[in-house]
Amino acid sequence: MSTRNELARANAAVETRTGEPPEDAVAPATLALIDTYLRDHPGGTERLIPVLHRVQEELGYLPFPVIKAIAERLGISPIQAYGVVSFYHFFTTTPRGRYQLKVCMGTACFVRNANSVLEAVRDTIGLEVGGVTEDRLFSLEQVRCLGACGLAPAMMVNSEVHGHLTRNGVRKLLLGLRAKARKPHTGGEGDNG
Amino acid sequence: MGEIAPASAPLDRKTLAELRLRLADTLRARAGEPATGAPRELLVCAGGACISCHSVAVADELERALAASSLAGRVRVVRVGCMGLCEAGPLVVVSPDGVYYQKVDREGARRIVAEHLIAGRVVSDLELAWDAPDGRRLTGHEVPFFAQQVKIALRNCGVIDPAAIEEYAARDGYLALERVLFELSPDEVIDALKSSGLRGRGGAGFPSGMKWQFVREAPGDEKFVVCNGDEGDPGAFMDRSLLEGDPHSIIEGMAIAGRVTGASRGFVYVRAEYPLAIERLDNALTAARRAGLLGEDILGSGFGFDIEIRIGAGAFVCGEETALLRSIEGKRGTPQPRPPFPAQHGLWDKPTLINNVETWASVAPILLRGPQWFAAIGTRRSKGTKVFALAGAIRNTGLVEVPMGISLRTIVEEIGGGIPSGRSFKAAQSGGPSGGCIPAAAADVAIDYESLQELGSIMGSGGLIILDDRTCMVELARFFLEFLVEESCGKCPPCRIGTRVMLNLLERITKGEAVPADLDTLEALGRHIQRTSLCGLGQTAPNAVLSTLRHFRAEYDAHVLEGRCPAGQCKALLTYTILAEPCSGCALCAKACPSGAITGEIKHLHVIDQELCIHCGACLSVCPTDAVEAV
Ligand SMILES: Cc1cc2nc3c(=O)[nH]c(=O)nc-3n(C[C@H](O)[C@H](O)[C@H](O)COP(=O)(O)O)c2cc1C
Ligand code: FES
Numbered sequence: 001m002s003t004r005n006e007l008a009r010a011n012a013a014v015e016t017r018t019g020e021p022p023e024d025a026v027a028p029a030t031l032a033l034i035d036t037y038l039r040d041h042p043g044g045t046e047r048l049i050p051v052l053h054r055v056q057e058e059l060g061y062l063p064f065p066v067i068k069a070i071a072e073r074l075g076i077s078p079i080q081a082y083g084v085v086s087f088y089h090f091f092t093t094t095p096r097g098r099y100q101l102k103v104c105m106g107t108a109c110f111v112r113n114a115n116s117v118l119e120a121v122r123d124t125i126g127l128e129v130g131g132v133t134e135d136r137l138f139s140l141e142q143v144r145c146l147g148a149c150g151l152a153p154a155m156m157v158n159s160e161v162h163g164h165l166t167r168n169g170v171r172k173l174l175l176g177l178r179a180k181a182r183k184p185h186t187g188g189e190g191d192n193g
Numbered sequence: 194m195g196e197i198a199p200a201s202a203p204l205d206r207k208t209l210a211e212l213r214l215r216l217a218d219t220l221r222a223r224a225g226e227p228a229t230g231a232p233r234e235l236l237v238c239a240g241g242a243c244i245s246c247h248s249v250a251v252a253d254e255l256e257r258a259l260a261a262s263s264l265a266g267r268v269r270v271v272r273v274g275c276m277g278l279c280e281a282g283p284l285v286v287v288s289p290d291g292v293y294y295q296k297v298d299r300e301g302a303r304r305i306v307a308e309h310l311i312a313g314r315v316v317s318d319l320e321l322a323w324d325a326p327d328g329r330r331l332t333g334h335e336v337p338f339f340a341q342q343v344k345i346a347l348r349n350c351g352v353i354d355p356a357a358i359e360e361y362a363a364r365d366g367y368l369a370l371e372r373v374l375f376e377l378s379p380d381e382v383i384d385a386l387k388s389s390g391l392r393g394r395g396g397a398g399f400p401s402g403m404k405w406q407f408v409r410e411a412p413g414d415e416k417f418v419v420c421n422g423d424e425g426d427p428g429a430f431m432d433r434s435l436l437e438g439d440p441h442s443i444i445e446g447m448a449i450a451g452r453v454t455g456a457s458r459g460f461v462y463v464r465a466e467y468p469l470a471i472e473r474l475d476n477a478l479t480a481a482r483r484a485g486l487l488g489e490d491i492l493g494s495g496f497g498f499d500i501e502i503r504i505g506a507g508a509f510v511c512g513e514e515t516a517l518l519r520s521i522e523g524k525r526g527t528p529q530p531r532p533p534f535p536a537q538h539g540l541w542d543k544p545t546l547i548n549n550v551e552t553w554a555s556v557a558p559i560l561l562r563g564p565q566w567f568a569a570i571g572t573r574r575s576k577g578t579k580v581f582a583l584a585g586a587i588r589n590t591g592l593v594e595v596p597m598g599i600s601l602r603t604i605v606e607e608i609g610g611g612i613p614s615g616r617s618f619k620a621a622q623s624g625g626p627s628g629g630c631i632p633a634a635a636a637d638v639a640i641d642y643e644s645l646q647e648l649g650s651i652m653g654s655g656g657l658i659i660l661d662d663r664t665c666m667v668e669l670a671r672f673f674l675e676f677l678v679e680e681s682c683g684k685c686p687p688c689r690i691g692t693r694v695m696l697n698l699l700e701r702i703t704k705g706e707a708v709p710a711d712l713d714t715l716e717a718l719g720r721h722i723q724r725t726s727l728c729g730l731g732q733t734a735p736n737a738v739l740s741t742l743r744h745f746r747a748e749y750d751a752h753v754l755e756g757r758c759p760a761g762q763c764k765a766l767l768t769y770t771i772l773a774e775p776c777s778g779c780a781l782c783a784k785a786c787p788s789g790a791i792t793g794e795i796k797h798l799h800v801i802d803q804e805l806c807i808h809c810g811a812c813l814s815v816c817p818t819d820a821v822e823a824v
Contacts, residue, residue, distance in 0.1 A: 088507050108658055110427075111658060111660060148242055163245055
């Protein structure tokens with residue numbers, strides 16, 4: 001399998017999933033973010049992972065044209081950069097929800113019935129692992145240990161840990177977040193994640 | 194902020210010495226050590242777990258209540274790191290009284306101020322207490338959870354405000370670094386580590402002094418020091434608590450190693466799932482730089498050293514040292530065959546010293562109190578203490594630091610407070626996915642690196658998940674294999690393909706589709722993967738299966754020969770029936786059943802058609818009256 005093919009496939013896969021325009025359409029603000037980061041942190045290709053973190057923190061995900069722009073600036077091939085993105089679970093090439101739910105499936109949570117947390121999420125907002133709700137309010141992932149094992153079963157909502165979860169607790173939490181998101185403005189709100 | 198002024202100017206040796214004198218008693222009192230003249234303080238646990246139980250709001254409420262009282266300006270509220278007993282959080286301690294309050298909310302905070310501080314009465318319904326078998330009510334530092342511990346790595350966790358470098362310094366912090374810079378030769382430091390018997394706390398237990406010596410002796414003018422804070426084992430959270438609760442102890446250990454090995458740059462690799470640890474460490478690095486304890490010419494010694502943070506990105510294999518170094522270089526974190534070892538060819542091919550967070554935190558106390566003191570604790574081959582993270586089916590979940598050689602029974606029954614809900618202790622899982630299960634029958638074995646290995650498990654990073662009789666050991670083994678299949682980096686075939694095949698076999702067993710020969714295949718395949726994998730991930734991947742096969746063979750046999758799951762966890766092997774007594778006829782089960790196997794009239798007993806039942810357990814989970822029985 002040639003690199004070119006893999007690249008094309010990766011590219012196509014990303015585009016069809018995200019509906020991103022195919023060409024190097026990277027918003028100027030994103031380019032500025034990348035350039036500023038690289039200027040403030042002089043060095044070599046070891047900056048790839050930190051800069052990916054920085055951009056994903058801002059955009060919520062890593063669209064392929066952005067990965068390509070970063071690769072160019074670091075003087076590596078886009079596929080090399082994509083290889084790094086695809087290796088690490090933390091990086092994602094699809095947009096995530098405004099509330100990123102990370103349900104812990106680590107051992108401590110597993111033996112304290114973490115499955116029921118996943119089920120409660122599915123029953124409440126209809127999400128499966130890896131999915132995003134249509135309004136992009138919620139996305140769901142499973143992670144392996146949040147280091148909050150004393151609170152098992154646990155789930156992270158963005159950077160906040162919620163512990164000792166019950167089916168009902170999960171339900172209330174999610175419905176609360178949804179109500180909160182709908183209250184101040186109506187419509188569009190959930191779409192900027 | 195009371196008597197502790199934040200240091201904005203560099204700290205010289207004289208200022209450090211003064212700080213230690215001035216604050217020593219205050220901090221000793223907080224740690225429950227003998228002290229005189231310590232001021233009244235309220236310590237609030239601001240560890241990760243307590244924060245998610247809203248301890249920050251409790252601290253704010255305490256401050257508000259104090260400000261509005263006659264004590265305004267006289268009692269400080271200190272936000273300290275993890276106190277260990279996560280189960281009882283948010284925790285508040287009144288120092289120097291040594292009174293612990295548990296599960297404190299805002300109302301509790303107001304009562305502590307009004308009743309304890311002002312009226313001078315302990316709020317007994319909030320007090321953390323333990324009824325001893327002899328009928329005594331134990332409180333404060335006498336509670337077995339605290340009394341049985343020996344804190345070396347965790348010496349400052351729950352005692353100091355991690356954001357106050359002065360408080361760290363006052364606990365003799367940076368004193369070991371001073372000694373290394375001005376009094377001890379590098380060889381003396383290495384000799385001290387060697388005779389202390391300190392072994393790596395990241396899993397493999399390699400003697401730390403030897404590793405330091407290899408790096409010191411490796412040729413090269415550029416060397417690196419790395420802290421492994423990836424903490425990938427699910428169920429382990431000691432490194433997180435250390436980074437959050439006492440970041441300077443890691444910085445000091447690394448700076449000492451920089452001096453000893455001749456490195457001037459260090460990296461701390463922390464996993465992305467720990468945003469609070471990253472933030473606290475980053476603040477501590479800034480404070481240390483500002484104080485002149487990092488950077489050029491530290492304390493006028495001519496030695497320069499600085500540390501950068503690298504954030505992981507969610508790959509278990511990156512905890513393996515060679516993979517971790519590739520990741521710092523910005524590459525895919527695939528392991529490399531060893532040798533060459535990082536000590537000779539590490540980061541960017543330069544000699545690199547890599548140690549675990551807990552190992553780093555143990556360095557300064559060994560140099561200050563002497564290697565003999567450390568070596569006197571523990572067993573013949575495993576010296577000192579080990580931090581364990583207690584989780585799972587145990588009453589007192591949290592972090593404990595105990596002498597090596599302690600028995601599992603003491604940890605579970607005395608420190609851990611036993612198994613909740615009237616269940617029985619079945620086994621403890623140690624070492625994460627690379628480890629195995631220690632059966633209850635071996636609970637009296639003295640725990641150290643060797644004894645755990647003899648039992649088919651490993652020490653690992655210290656995650657200890659307690660299992661009760663409801664956990665199916667086959668399902669647990671399947672869970673770990675699923676984890677490892679996902680986390681195998683794919684570089685070597687034994688690990689990539691072998692773990693997949695093992696997982697398939699385990700799935701067959703938990704579904705009741707296996708034949709007796711499958712168990713032999715599992716075992717043979719496991720041995721083969723152990724021998725032929727490239728890195729530690731693959732070499733230890735079969736442990737979960739092999740150790741459960743060894744200690745819980747009967748449970749595997751029940752699945753394979755009788756189609757039965759004794760723990761009642763493998764859904765496919767369970768028969769679901771609805772009990773007449775509790776069934777209220779609400780029909781929720783019939784609605785939830787995806788195969789239409791449940792029939793019955795509203796307000797009358799419902800019945801499951803065993804022919805149609807697909808064993809999904811949906812009825813069990815929706816039944817509001819616990820009328821569905823699964824056996
Ligand atoms: C698959 C795998 C995962 C590992 N994960 C960790 C980890 O999360 N944290 C850690 O400190 N060591 C981990 N190790 C051990 C490291 O490779 C290395 O031995 C350790 O960081 C050395 O430090 P120490 O001597 O202080 O223990 C892991 C090893 C393997 C094979
Ligand atoms: S296993 Fe879930 S937080 Fe550790």
